[in-house]
Amino acid sequence: MDAEEKKQLVMRNSEETVKEEELEEIIEEKENPRAYVGYETSGPVHLGHWVSVRKMLDIQEAGFQPVILWADLHTYLNKKGEEAWIQDMTDYWQATFEALGLDAEYVHGRDFQENNDYFHDLLTMMQKTTINRGERSMQHDLRDKEEVYVSQITYPLMQALDIVHLDLDLAVAGIEQRKIHMLAREQLPKLGYEKPTCLHWPMLSSLTGDGNEMSSSTKGSMFPLHSDPDHIREILKDAYCPQGEIEGNPIIEIAEHFIFGADRDLEVSRKEEHGGDLHYEKFEEMADEFESGELHPLDLKEAVAEEVVERFKPVRDKFRENPDLLEPLEEIGHETPEYIS
Secondary structure (H helix, E strand, O other), X not given: OOHHHHHXXXXXXXXXXXXHHHHHHHHHHOOOOEEEEEEOOOOOOEHHHHHHHHHHHHHHHOOOEEEEEEOHXXXXXXXXXXHHHHHHHHHHHHHXXXXXXXXXXXXEHHHOOOOHHHHHHXXXXXXXXXXXXHHHHXXXXXXXXXXXXXXXXXXXXXXXXXHHHOOOOEEEEEHHHHHHHHHHHHHHHHHOOOOOEEEEEOOOXXXXXXXOEOOOOOOOOOOEOOOOHHHHHHHHHOOOOOOOOOOOOHHHHHHHHHHHHHOOOEXXXXXXXXXXXXXXXXXXXXXXXXXXXXXXXXXXXXXXXXXXXXXXXXXXXXXXXXXXXXXXXXXXXXXXXXXXX
């Protein structure tokens, strides 16, 4: 794979690269470049997180070392849970990622965020960042908060410092993290560090069609990756998918990013009286036929559901063998799947 092919693989299914020429330089000059994603482990690994796992699998294939940061200290600072529970959740998250095939370096934030050098850098960055700038970088996470705590403004400063203290070449996150990455590019040079190169993936639309993105806090907007197959089929059957509508259609987005965007074809089973089976190798072909009405929403939903069920079999197998890993989810109201009980 040449440098251009690696770059295209890294950038596919993404929304923005800051900056593309910096990514080219990393690929051409670094022998084992390091790319990371950080996660608050405060809820289930759900369909929306699959975007990031798929992106990191592409990055892994392009020759990067994936680094996954379990942001345990971040999660605590953001008032998402108690420390012991957060640690149990990271075990569940890591088991899910490993089942999906991500051969990453897994790091806990507390492994390095409490050392003296990191703390000194954090104090220096606090000194150079206004409260308004810090709050603006967290606008996505704080938009529904009545009160903002100092710890929540410290959060983006730490996220910026994570990039340099993990010796990373590429910071990867959802587009909602863009403001934090721009803060990092603005502030890190003031501490003598280079601007980080950043890659952002798009947010998936909620399955409910309410105009928001998938979220573990919104019932019906997503499903955990370890869900029962019948639950996956049921929730995708009920998902928002109006005939002919491409933009903001979560079923179309799943097909685009996780089927065609993972070099897979889509098989649609239909009765002969309904036109017989369909086979799609290209997303554009499928989208055109959905837009024209040749491909019915229910047929598309059923085909996508079967593909999703198949792709998550390794996740179900992991928890069938290790059901104790799901116990911290029970504490926040998630039922144990039937294939375990």
